[in-house]
Amino acid sequence: MSAIAEAKPPSRREQILAAAAELFARHGFHGVGIDDIGSAVGISGPALYRHFRSKDAMLGEMLTAISEVLLAGGQNRVARADPLAELVRFHVDFALDNPALITVQERNLGNLTDPDRRKVRALQRRYVELWVEVIRAAVPGLSEPSARAAAHAVFGLINSTPHSRHLDRDQMADLLTRMALAALTDVPGSPGTALSESVPDE
């Protein structure tokens, strides 16, 4: 039952999930057929039903797995020194190493079954909560909604990774980490910090 760390049954299911993730990321959940997923792993079509109850179940399992990994990883970084940098680095690494998963999680939450969506949402909420607390500790005086908004913004920044790929992995990691930290430490918390002298007409 437990989805976490099933010792080492390495292959078929995981292989299928990986292929499916790639396809879902590229074409969207509804844009991918059972047969597409099958042939991506060498078998064809309905053989998938030996491993998964349904197509929805694949997406469900995929997304809950991601959320669990992120939450667990996040939880054990916040214990260390400089938790903000740790969190950023962790997320950056995950995004760079799993671009397809990140993409699917961003785009296909809406295609989940209701119970699956609730579960994933709950996990994500806890992950965000982690970030919010760490951000507020690092940037004193920041309101909670602002911290939450900042967290989402930084997720967007880091998760933009799959669409880029102009630098090699390590340079990319450094760049994203730097930018994320810079953004986070300059988020406007203190009231009166207006920067609006620009003319926003039409």
Add this chain to the structure above:
Amino acid sequence: MSAIAEAKPPSRREQILAAAAELFARHGFHGVGIDDIGSAVGISGPALYRHFRSKDAMLGEMLTAISEVLLAGGQNRVARADPLAELVRFHVDFALDNPALITVQERNLGNLTDPDRRKVRALQRRYVELWVEVIRAAVPGLSEPSARAAAHAVFGLINSTPHSRHLDRDQMADLLTRMALAALTDVPGSPGTALSESVPDE
């Protein structure tokens, strides 16, 4: 033929496109049926074909329109003083005022017809080019690939907007603008600015 500024045929088409954008954003292109779009604007089903050649044509028109607006807007901001801030503010405003469009553009590029995709890609490229030049001007010594990566990262940051909504519009605009500028002015460009030479643990 020209898609730009067709005088003022204001309503039906645009109304349909807006509704479709909302739906595409929420469920993905393939997750939305013709009938869904129809009933979202009060008419039902195939009546849409009085206005569009096909469902693909809707997406195509939608995405090219967005890209054209962004490019045009971007082009006339880079002329002003402090073009980086102008560009950021412009993009932030657009994202905050058109969350559905932003979402669709991010997620559904892959569902475009080949010729449509080429056209959109071309427009996007020019928009990114704008950013790259402005960024390199603002951050001397920054390599072009780094600038490109930074641009995409900032798009991610700003476009994360639809998933947030914890602050009111203006606060959100300020927050995003500040974060984006902070991120952009601290992007690692100068060679040797590795943060990987030692573990940044304090």
Add this chain to the structure above:
DNA sequence: CAGCCAGGTTAGCGACGGCTAACGCGTGCG
């Protein structure tokens, strides 16, 4: 006031996609 046509309706076709059914086959264990 006739009639056109913009813009809507419903019926229905053909393709496709998810899933089930029924069957085949090799490997491990009694």
Add this chain to the structure above:
DNA sequence: CGCACGCGTTAGCCGTCGCTAACCTGGCTG
């Protein structure tokens, strides 16, 4: 040796979806 079972195959059902056809209607216009 045989049989069960994990894992794969192909055939095919059934619902849905994009789109066309055929028809209706009300307001402008000659």
